[in-house]
Amino acid sequence: MGKEGIVLGxxxxxxxxxxxxQLVTAALESAAGAGASTELVQMADHVVAACKDCLPWVCMTELKCTYNDDAFEYLSQKVLNCGALVLGTPVYWWDTSGIVKYFILKMFRVHARSAPLQGLPAFGISIAGGTGNGLVSGLRPVYHFFQMMQMRALEPLPATRFNFDGALKRAGELGSRIAAMSKQRDPFASLEERLLWYDHLPYLGLSRAAERRLLADLTAMADPSEGGATKLYGLAQADALAAASRNIEALTEITRVYEAGVKAFEAD
Ligand SMILES: Cc1cc2nc3c(=O)[nH]c(=O)nc-3n(C[C@H](O)[C@H](O)[C@H](O)COP(=O)(O)O)c2cc1C
Structure with missing residues (x-):
């Protein structure tokens, strides 16, 4: 099989x-079930060196890093020769891992201008396995990468340890959807169409406060007991406070719900 139909994780x-x-594997297993061939790559085995932002900008025309970065060559060739990409990052400091970030930055420098990934189907997964903070902000660099490379991104999957089982299921659903898209690229007709496509993806436009509320939602929903319902009531109170522009009080209430949710989750 050529590059069409290969779903790369x-x-x-x-x-x-x-x-x-686990999340990337769940996506690939579903993609395989839907008829795609799949390949999983551990980026930790190919850690890209920092881009030195060279001037003159030689790599843009050479399509190769001047510093002979074998890890970058390996990873970039994989992406250039796939039919769809699933990119999973752990959340570190409300951001992507360094391994992911260094790869992305070098991809911009070497390949963004020639845009060889136009229309490539892709989706990103973040996993915030500690406090859960950064579940959305950790995805933004990944989706900025997809957007700059002109890929056709599906909705992102923000996972935390509080919604992990649901996230595994969702990874599977997205995996089979992307398998169906992996045989043909679907480039954007214009820059405007691309910008609006990315503007309309869920999660990515959330404010910091809204991201924190989403996290509180996830922790409250992880508690199926009556305590969970009480926490959801706390979120309704927070919404009422926010509607009255009492934003500090609203966010404080959200934090209270979140902390109670984490406590219940950990006691379980
Ligand atoms: C340096 C570092 C920073 C982290 N920062 C965050 C964070 O901002 N938010 C969070 O929820 N978890 C954070 N964590 C926890 C990881 O997201 C969590 O361990 C996750 O499961 C890592 O993915 P992995 O299971 O693939 O290793 C951090 C972990 C490390 C090592």
Missing amino acids: FVGSPNKEGRTN
Whole structure:
């Protein structure tokens, strides 16, 4: 099989058997079930060196890093020769891992201008396995990458340890959807169409406060007991406060719900 139909999964965690791996694997297993061939790559085995932002900008025309970066060559050739990409990152400091970030930055420098990935189907997964903070902000660099490379991104999957089972299921659903798209690229007709496509993807436009509320939602929903319902009531109170522009009070209430949710989750 040529590059069409190959769904490539990148695990952007140094922890090769961790949650990032589980989520990317779930997506690939479903993609395989839907008839795609799949390949999983551990980015930790190919850690890209920092881009030196060289001037003159030689790599743009050479299509190769001047510093002979074998890890970058390996990873970029994989992406250039796939039919669809699933990119999973652990959330570190509300951001992507360094492994993912360094790869993205060098991809911009070497390949963004020639745009060889136009219309490539892709989706990103973040896993915030600690506090859960950064579940959305950790995805933004990944979706900025997809957007700059002009890929056709599906909705993102923000996972935390509080919604992990649901996230695994969702990874599977997205995996089979992307398998169906992997035989043909679907480039954007214009820059405007691309910008609006990315503007309309869920999660990515959330404010910091809204991201925190989403996290509180996930922790409250992880508690199926009556306590969970009480927490959801707390979120309704927070919404009422926010509607009255009492934003600090609203966010404080959200934090209260979140902390109660984490406590219940950990006691379980
Ligand atoms: C340096 C570092 C920073 C982290 N920062 C965050 C964070 O901002 N938010 C969060 O929820 N978890 C954070 N974590 C926890 C990881 O997201 C969590 O361990 C996740 O499961 C890592 O993915 P893995 O299972 O593939 O290793 C951090 C972990 C490390 C090592």
